[in-house]
Amino acid sequence: MNMQMKKPLYEALMEHVNKRPVSFHVPGHKYGFIEQSDANHYFEQILKIDATELSGLDDLHSPEGAIFEAERLLADLYHTKKSFFLVNGSTVGNLAMIMATCTEGSIVLVQRNCHKSVLNGLRLARVRPIFLEPEYNHDWKVAVGVSTETVKQAINRYPDAKAVIVTYPNYYGMTYDLESIIHLAHLQDIPVLVDEAHGPHFIVGKPFPASSLALGADMVIHSAHKTLPAMTMGSFLHINSDLINEANVKEYLGMLQSSSPSYPIMASLDIARNYAATYEQKDLSFLLSEINDFKESLLEIPAIKVLDFPNCQGDHLKVTIQSRCELSGFELQQRFEEMGIYTELADPFNVLFILPLLKEGEHYPLEETAVKISKALSGLATQVEREEVHLESQGIAELAIPYHKMETFAVREVPIDEAVGLICAESLIPYPPGIPLLLKGEQVTKEKQQELNRLVRSGARFQGGSSLKKDLIKVFVLG
Ligand SMILES: Cc1ncc(COP(=O)(O)O)c(C=O)c1O
Numbered sequence: 408m409n410m411q412m413k414k415p416l417y418e419a420l421m422e423h424v425n426k427r428p429v430s431f432h433v434p435g436h437k438y439g440f441i442e443q444s445d446a447n448h449y450f451e452q453i454l455k456i457d458a459t460e461l462s463g464l465d466d467l468h469s470p471e472g473a474i475f476e477a478e479r480l481l482a483d484l485y486h487t488k489k490s491f492f493l494v495n496g497s498t499v500g501n502l503a504m505i506m507a508t509c510t511e512g513s514i515v516l517v518q519r520n521c522h523k524s525v526l527n528g529l530r531l532a533r534v535r536p537i538f539l540e541p542e543y544n545h546d547w548k549v550a551v552g553v554s555t556e557t558v559k560q561a562i563n564r565y566p567d568a569k570a571v572i573v574t575y576p577n578y579y580g581m582t583y584d585l586e587s588i589i590h591l592a593h594l595q596d597i598p599v600l601v602d603e604a605h606g607p608h609f610i611v612g613k614p615f616p617a618s619s620l621a622l623g624a625d626m627v628i629h630s631a632h633k634t635l636p637a638m639t640m641g642s643f644l645h646i647n648s649d650l651i652n653e654a655n656v657k658e659y660l661g662m663l664q665s666s667s668p669s670y671p672i673m674a675s676l677d678i679a680r681n682y683a684a685t686y687e688q689k690d691l692s693f694l695l696s697e698i699n700d701f702k703e704s705l706l707e708i709p710a711i712k713v714l715d716f717p718n719c720q721g722d723h724l725k726v727t728i729q730s731r732c733e734l735s736g737f738e739l740q741q742r743f744e745e746m747g748i749y750t751e752l753a754d755p756f757n758v759l760f761i762l763p764l765l766k767e768g769e770h771y772p773l774e775e776t777a778v779k780i781s782k783a784l785s786g787l788a789t790q791v792e793r794e795e796v797h798l799e800s801q802g803i804a805e806l807a808i809p810y811h812k813m814e815t816f817a818v819r820e821v822p823i824d825e826a827v828g829l830i831c832a833e834s835l836i837p838y839p840p841g842i843p844l845l846l847k848g849e850q851v852t853k854e855k856q857q858e859l860n861r862l863v864r865s866g867a868r869f870q871g872g873s874s875l876k877k878d879l880i881k882v883f884v885l886g
Contacts, residue, residue, distance in 0.1 A: 411684035419473035493642040497604040498524040500628030507655035513569035552583035580722030598625035598650040637679035693767040704777035710784040732787035806848035816883040829882040836870040
């Protein structure tokens with residue numbers, strides 16, 4: 408029997424449920440016996456498997472039974488040295504990955520447009536981050552990944568770096584030459600940590616991009632819940648090389664994850680692994696044909712463009728459309744929501760759809776969706792140009808003050824015009840392109856202040872910067 412057909416944790420849970428257990432243990436709902444409210448109808452079934460570390464159900468933090476088996480099957484599928492189930496998303500994966508690899512003061516080369524959990528990990532580990540500017544795609548109007556040249560320059564400048572941290576693919580499913588970056592880093596024995604939150608399904612094969620694990624990345628996180636059929640917060644962490652200290656990773660996961668991990672989430676990870684492992688060529692052909700039909704239908708709508716991945720390299724589960732009419736991406740998204748169509752994200756130009764990893768014969772209302780979109784957008788004038796955000800490239804940049812010092816300074820708000828020369832106490836990320844203009848701890852230069860003013864005046868959207876609308880930014884009070 409193909410071992411990947413098994414679902415050890417899910418099966419152990421089923422066996423437990425079938426014993427009709429009488430609970431004198433946590434959790435307090437007693438397998439759903441205690442009526443919660445009228446919401447019980449929704450929770451009823453899931454609470455039956457919301458168990459805890461009982462005989463036969465193993466322990467995530469010290470696995471020897473069903474969870475050990477389930478994680479071993481995960482490692483076999485992704486061909487890793489060791490793989491872990493995570494119950495607090497890729498967020499905890501990024502934290503553990505960084506804290507297990509770096510110590511206080513370690514130089515870390517990190518892609519500037521990384522997820523906030525990476526920034527938080529850098530801060531918790533009190534490392535010395537060196538931020539690498541990503542490339543910008545003018546057709547898509549979003550940031551992608553770092554170029555090999557940028558990484559090469561950074562490694563030449565900082566050969567003692569303790570890690571390179573990159574995000575692959577970006578949110579929109581765009582990829583870049585990660586293999587060359589890994590090769591460069593490995594010439595100096597620097598481990599490459601990859602936030603592959605959006606790529607756990609790459610394992611199903613071409614034309615999906617190669618998984619960073621197959622490209623030789625040393626440690627990788629996957630949000631299984633994003634594109635595999637796992638419950639929200641279910642993620643994987645993989646160790647793929649001897650450059651990583653497995654005991655350290657285990658120790659940090661033990662510190663950062665709950666001592667009462669959710670069995671429904673863990674069982675859904677077991678199911679998601681099994682789903683990916685049993686994905687066949689016929690499923691892939693079916694899926695690609697469904698995606699193609701969906702895109703073909705969207706292509707007939709004059710008010711939007713369907714974006715193509717550069718060199719056809721990208722994640723086919725992601726379909727990005729760009730406005731060619733008077734509506735911004737946000738307004739398009741709102742129109743779709745009025746018709747019951749909920750998309751993953753919008754930016755001023757684009758709307759991103761994440762499609763399901765269908766198996767052969769599974770019907771998802773893609774055609775119906777395209778018809779609704781066509782109706783919603785009929786009669787709109789096309790070819791409206793929208794102003795793009797142009798940011799000066801920041802190249803390779805360092806913080807002006809280290810993390811441990813930041814904690815000792817008070818914070819105040821000052822008018823943007825008076826901030827030149829001061830140290831920013833918040834991260835300001837115009838979206839898109841999603842490349843931070845200022846990170847917490849960076850100095851506000853004259854150029855950045857001017858750029859910030861320009862962006863604020865043009866109505867750009869920011870992540871961070873709660874007082875920007877009042878023309879104020881937070882800065883550290885030094886000395
Ligand atoms: C690139 C990236 N990394 C990490 C995360 C965090 O993942 P999770 O939601 O699984 O904690 C996200 C979430 O959106 C993400 O987009």
